[in-house]
Amino acid sequence: MGRVQGKVAIVTGGARGIGRATAKMLAAEGARVAITDVDEEAGRETAASVDEAGHEAAFLEHDVASEADWERVVAEVQGTFGAPDILVNNAGIYRITPIEEETVEDWRQLMDVNVTGVFLGMKHCTPLMREQGTGSVINVSSVAGLVGVAGHACYGASKGAVRTMTKDAAIELAEAGVRVNSIHPAYIDTQMADYGAEAQDASKEELEAMHPIGHMGEPDDVAYAVMYLASDESKFMTGSELVLDGGFTAQ
Numbered sequence: 001m002g003r004v005q006g007k008v009a010i011v012t013g014g015a016r017g018i019g020r021a022t023a024k025m026l027a028a029e030g031a032r033v034a035i036t037d038v039d040e041e042a043g044r045e046t047a048a049s050v051d052e053a054g055h056e057a058a059f060l061e062h063d064v065a066s067e068a069d070w071e072r073v074v075a076e077v078q079g080t081f082g083a084p085d086i087l088v089n090n091a092g093i094y095r096i097t098p099i100e101e102e103t104v105e106d107w108r109q110l111m112d113v114n115v116t117g118v119f120l121g122m123k124h125c126t127p128l129m130r131e132q133g134t135g136s137v138i139n140v141s142s143v144a145g146l147v148g149v150a151g152h153a154c155y156g157a158s159k160g161a162v163r164t165m166t167k168d169a170a171i172e173l174a175e176a177g178v179r180v181n182s183i184h185p186a187y188i189d190t191q192m193a194d195y196g197a198e199a200q201d202a203s204k205e206e207l208e209a210m211h212p213i214g215h216m217g218e219p220d221d222v223a224y225a226v227m228y229l230a231s232d233e234s235k236f237m238t239g240s241e242l243v244l245d246g247g248f249t250a251q
């Protein structure tokens with residue numbers, strides 16, 4: 001019996017990185033997983049790799065910033081797998097820019113994906129969870145949603161919004177049996193961390209050294225935390241922040 005046996009999960013941004021590791025782990029533990037992403041090729045490849053491992057997943061093309069896309073995706077997931085029990089709002093974009101160089105256009109685009117995307121996911125999935133009287137939403141924030149980092153005003157604002165929105169939703173939905181928690185990773189070894197090194201003119205070793213533990217995290221480090229929050233093992237946990245940062249914020 002898997003840790004999320006029989007549950008239906010939606011993982012946004014599931015084509016690669018943290019989302020891919022999370023989708024694979026949830027499927028291996030018995031969930032039927034809808035992998036959604038703007039990257040169709042990588043998303044189909046991830047769904048196929050889950051299938052080859054003998055588990056259940058489907059890919060759906062999805063821009064999380066689009067409400068019409070959310071309506072279509074949630075209806076398709078319901079039709080294929082049933083109402084979602086688990087929503088992992090993982091899709092996100094990262095940019096490091098000094099405040100004076102940030103454009104309003106770029107600011108809005110990042111907010112559309114990182115904040116509006118999370119809001120829309122909860123708006124369209126939690127009514128179905130409420131009807132079932134159960135559900136777990138996991139919002140992927142960042143250590144940048146907890147502490148300040150130079151060049152991170154836009155990204156940090158988006159992840160701070162996710163952190164607080166998670167708590168608001170947790171209170172609103174607690175009596176309905178729907179739990180909402182946020183996850184706060186430091187650097188995790190994905191394409192996003194590669195960008196982080198490049199944008200800060202840092203080597204991979206310098207990025208690793210930012211973490212007291214001496215290295216970055218791996219996508220599976222986050223997937224294990226999502227698994228715990230998705231499963232009934234965390235049934236008393238809502239409105240919480242799970243920090244996975246190799247000691248970054250303990251400094």
Ligand SMILES: NC(=O)c1ccc[n+]([C@@H]2O[C@H](COP(=O)([O-])OP(=O)(O)OC[C@H]3O[C@@H](n4cnc5c(N)ncnc54)[C@H](O)[C@@H]3O)[C@@H](O)[C@H]2O)c1
Nearest residue numbers: 013015016017018038063064090091092142187188190192
């Ligand atoms: N990697 C890190 O160091 C790190 C640290 C803290 C938080 N995070 C957060 O973890 C999440 C996943 O990051 P990752 O490291 O796997 O990044 P990644 O860039 O490797 O993967 C992100 C995925 O999201 C998808 N995506 C982007 N915009 C989208 C949109 N509008 N709609 C749907 N999908 C979209 C991309 O196509 C990609 O598959 C993000 O929310 C990120 O902010 C990452």
